[in-house]
Amino acid sequence: MSYLHSEKAGIVSTGVRHVGDVVVRWLPLLIVTGLWELASGWVVVETVLPPPLDVLIIAVDLVVSGQIVGDLLVSLWRIIWGLSLAIGVGVVLGVTMARVDPIEDFFGVFMSLIYPLPKTALVPLAVLWLGSGSGTAILVVFLACLLPIVLNSYNAAESVDQNLVWSAKMMGTSDRDMFRRVVVPAAIPEIITGIRQAVPIAFVALVSAELIAANRGIGYRILSYGQLGIYESMLAVIVVISLAAYVGVRGFERIERRVLVWT
Amino acid sequence: MNEGRVIASNVEKVYRSERTPTTAIEDLSFEVGDGEFFSVVGPSGCGKSTLLYLIAGFLDVTSGMITVNDHAVEGPGTDRGVVFQDYALFPWKTVMGNVTYGLAENGVPKDERRETAQHFIDTMGLDGFEDTYPKELSGGMKQRVGLARTLAYDPKILLMDEPFGALDQPLREALQDNLLDIWRELGKTVVFITHDVEEAVYLSERVLIMTRHPGTRKQVIDIDLDRTQDREAIITSEEFTETKNEVWRSLREETKHTV
Ligand SMILES: Nc1ncnc2c1ncn2[C@@H]1O[C@H](COP(=O)(O)OP(=O)(O)OP(=O)(O)O)[C@@H](O)[C@H]1O
Ligand SMILES: [Mg+2]
Numbered sequence: 001m002s003y004l005h006s007e008k009a010g011i012v013s014t015g016v017r018h019v020g021d022v023v024v025r026w027l028p029l030l031i032v033t034g035l036w037e038l039a040s041g042w043v044v045v046e047t048v049l050p051p052p053l054d055v056l057i058i059a060v061d062l063v064v065s066g067q068i069v070g071d072l073l074v075s076l077w078r079i080i081w082g083l084s085l086a087i088g089v090g091v092v093l094g095v096t097m098a099r100v101d102p103i104e105d106f107f108g109v110f111m112s113l114i115y116p117l118p119k120t121a122l123v124p125l126a127v128l129w130l131g132s133g134s135g136t137a138i139l140v141v142f143l144a145c146l147l148p149i150v151l152n153s154y155n156a157a158e159s160v161d162q163n164l165v166w167s168a169k170m171m172g173t174s175d176r177d178m179f180r181r182v183v184v185p186a187a188i189p190e191i192i193t194g195i196r197q198a199v200p201i202a203f204v205a206l207v208s209a210e211l212i213a214a215n216r217g218i219g220y221r222i223l224s225y226g227q228l229g230i231y232e233s234m235l236a237v238i239v240v241i242s243l244a245a246y247v248g249v250r251g252f253e254r255i256e257r258r259v260l261v262w263t
Numbered sequence: 264m265n266e267g268r269v270i271a272s273n274v275e276k277v278y279r280s281e282r283t284p285t286t287a288i289e290d291l292s293f294e295v296g297d298g299e300f301f302s303v304v305g306p307s308g309c310g311k312s313t314l315l316y317l318i319a320g321f322l323d324v325t326s327g328m329i330t331v332n333d334h335a336v337e338g339p340g341t342d343r344g345v346v347f348q349d350y351a352l353f354p355w356k357t358v359m360g361n362v363t364y365g366l367a368e369n370g371v372p373k374d375e376r377r378e379t380a381q382h383f384i385d386t387m388g389l390d391g392f393e394d395t396y397p398k399e400l401s402g403g404m405k406q407r408v409g410l411a412r413t414l415a416y417d418p419k420i421l422l423m424d425e426p427f428g429a430l431d432q433p434l435r436e437a438l439q440d441n442l443l444d445i446w447r448e449l450g451k452t453v454v455f456i457t458h459d460v461e462e463a464v465y466l467s468e469r470v471l472i473m474t475r476h477p478g479t480r481k482q483v484i485d486i487d488l489d490r491t492q493d494r495e496a497i498i499t500s501e502e503f504t505e506t507k508n509e510v511w512r513s514l515r516e517e518t519k520h521t522v
Contacts, residue, residue, distance in 0.1 A: 163351035166321045170339040171365035171416055185355045262355050262396040 050232040059236035068221055068237060072244065075210065075218040078134050079202045079248075082141025086198060090146050091191055094153025099183060111150060119144040120208040132213040137206055144205035145198035152194025156187030189263050192256050199252050203245040218244075266332050267342075267419040267452030269295040269318060273327035276313055286477040287313040290327070293471055293480060295454060300446055302455045302463035304510065305473030305481075306517050311456045312348075314478070315422050318454060319345045331420065341369060344418030348425045350405040352397040358384065358408050359393040365416030383411040386445070403434045410438075414445065420452045427462070439466060440494065460514060464488075464507045465498065472510060475517045482513050 033052050040051040062068045097104040119140050126136040160183050168182045210219020218241045225234035276288040287310040295301040303311050316322045317329055320339040329336045331343065344365075352361050362380040371379070384390055387407040397405055406426055413421065427435045443466060446453055457463050463470045464486055472481045486506050488497055497503055 161351065163347050163349060164353065166316075166319070166339070167345065167347065167351045168353075168364075168368075169321070170319060170341070170343065170345055170418075171412075172341050172368035182353070185353070188355070262398065 047229075048231055050235065054232055055235045055239060058232050059239045062233065062236055063240060068218070068240065071217050071221050072240065074134070074216045075137075075206055075241070076244065078137040078217065079141055079206050081134075082138045082206070083145050083195075083198060083202045085138070085142045086145035086149055086202075087195055089142075090149030090194070091153045094150040094191075094194075095157040095179070095184060095187060097150070098154045098157035099179070111147070114143065115147060119205055120212060123209055123212045127213045132215060136213055137209045137217065140209040141202050141205045144201050148197040148201065149191070149194040152197070153187060153191045156190030156194075157183050160186045189260055192260065196249075196252055196256065199249050200245060203241065203248070207241060266297040267295075268297050268330075268332050269420065269452065269454065270330045270333075271314075271318075271327070272329075274314075274317065274324050274329060275326045276310065276317060276322065277325045288317075289477040289479045291473075291479050292327075293483060295452060298450050298452055299469065300443075300453045300455065300467045302457060302467035302470045303473065304457060304460060304463050304470060304514060305478055306475045306514070307458065308476050309473045309517075310476065310478030311473065312424055314473075315345065315424050315454065315456055318420075319343055319422050321345075341365070341416055342418055343420045343422055344413035344416065346406075346409050346413050346421065346423040346426045348428060350397070350402075350409045352405055352408055352412070354397050357394050357396055358389060358400070361397070361408055362412045362415050365412060369416060380411075380415050383415045386414075387411045387441070403430050403438070406430065406438070410442070414449070418451075420454065421446075423453065423455045425456055425458065428458070435462070436494065442466070460507055460510045461498075464503060464510060465494075470510055472513045472517075481517065484510055484513070 036049070036052045040046055040049045043049075063072075093103075093107060097107055122143065123136060123140060126139050130136045130139060164182055164186055165178060168178060173181050206217070207219040207222070210217040211223050214220040218237060221237045222234055222241075225231070225237060271294075272292050274288055274291045275286070278285045278287055291310075291314070303314065305311055313322065317324055318331070318336065320336045320343070324336075331340075353364065356364065359377070359380060362384055363376045366376040366379060381390075381393075384393060387410060389404065389407055389411065392400065392404065397408065400408065406429075410426070427438050430438065439462065442453075445451070453467075455463070455466060468486055470484045470486060472484065473479065474481045484506065488500065488502055488506075490497070492500070
């Protein structure tokens with residue numbers, strides 16, 4: 001009897017703990033929404049800061065009616081391109097920089113030049129070369145994502161356990177094969193960390209680029225609603241892109257757990 | 264052709280990587296015969312791992328020479344297999360993937376690979392863990408995977424760097440006996456590094472005692488035990504105790520200098 005009782009108590013207490021976790025996780029969002037609700041009308045007039053519920057309804061409507069679906073897709077498309085290019089170039093560059101000294105010397109200079117530069121500062125220049133379409137946005141996303149990916153890949157490949165390389169060597173792996181057999185797999189967890197850091201950066205870079213120069217995309221929509229003074233819609237678009245970024249990060253974490261079963 | 268003789272003549276190893284060069288090994292000479300079980304003991308930092316890596320071909324000698332079957336060592340080769348103290352398993356590969364790796368690198372067909380690997384996985388008592396990743400294994404199991412992986416591609420010479428150092432006594436003893444069985448059955452040459460005198464005496468036919476840093480040859484002691492007996496009988500025999508004490512005395516002289 002007492003066994004049953006304690007068993008039940010256990011279930012209840014884990015249930016309570018679970019509810020507690022959920023509350024803690026969503027509490028910040030709740031507080032922000034609450035403050036927003038309070039501020040709207042009290043601190044700032046409703047036309048400038050519409051209440052959250054209104055914004056949410058408009059956000060749903062914008063998506064369901066398809067009004068911003070086109071822009072959302074354009075933006076996501078640009079992110080996918082920019083990020084994929086950054087992954088492709090960044091991983092290869094980072095890993096080879098770590099293992100081949102002349103390549104490190106050569107590209108190291110570029111990396112330290114790009115590092116402190118705010119990538120959006122390049123937008124006006126990029127517009128001259130690529131126009132104010134997808135090219136510019138993709139370039140900015142690419143440059144912004146490149147650094148965390150290169151840096152993490154570089155560190156990962158440089159700190160590969162010497163004994164792993166040696167043990168592959170003694171089993172007959174040639175220097176040429178060492179890259180893909182040992183260095184890259186050993187570096188993958190850290191490479192993926194770099195990519196995970198790049199995902200939110202991609203969203204930030206994209207929206208900034210689109211705010212400056214674009215004729216389509218989410219950033220463009222935010223800007224044009226703002227200029228027209230339709231602040232509910234402007235905020236609604238911001239909510240939509242934030243949600244998209246959240247889904248993107250979460251989705252990536254899920255893929256990460258799948259890929260890294262062995263860590 | 265397929266012999267496992269190792270000869271070190273006047274080996275010197277200086278590490279130059281840092282600002283001040285470190286002489287790890289100085290004027291070290293010894294011979295290990297084909298099929299011999301040869302242990303190396305010495306104070307910490309005397310250059311035992313360095314010596315093993317030199318034989319393995321991971322590092323180059325600064326002067327002197329190491330030959331394996333009369334060929335100077337010039338880099339790693341599949342005639343020698345290292346069992347690392349920290350296992351050095353590929354974490355992204357399963358037990359089966361780790362054990363088949365060396366076979367795959369040497370062009371063994373897939374079916375044969377799996378068969379050979381399975382044999383050594385079974386020998387090491389790892390059956391049922393073929394699809395497990397190293398992170399899910401205990402230290403003792405990882406070490407057995409390390410041994411299985413090295414045995415699988417059949418190097419003539421086993422180079423072992425304190426392989427059982429991190430294990431508890433019963434497991435240690437089990438793996439020691441396991442290793443002796445394998446050594447007898449497969450006729451490999453074993454160079455075995457340890458800091459455990461009892462282990463060295465129990466396992467090997469000869470023990471090299473190194474001086475403290477920079478390491479050189481202090482003494483080589485022959486061990487004459489009746490190996491047809493079981494462990495209990497061997498370790499309680501008078502020869503065992505005497506040899507152990509002799510090695511201890513020699514080693515203690517070196518450690519005393521260090522402290
Ligand atoms: N990569 C390196 N660069 C410079 N010095 C090194 C390097 N590796 C080892 N040494 C030095 O060489 C000497 C021998 O090191 P080694 O690791 O071979 O000793 P060891 O006998 O294996 O010690 P332990 O019993 O603690 O494992 C030490 O003084 C060590 O500091
Ligand atoms: Mg050592």
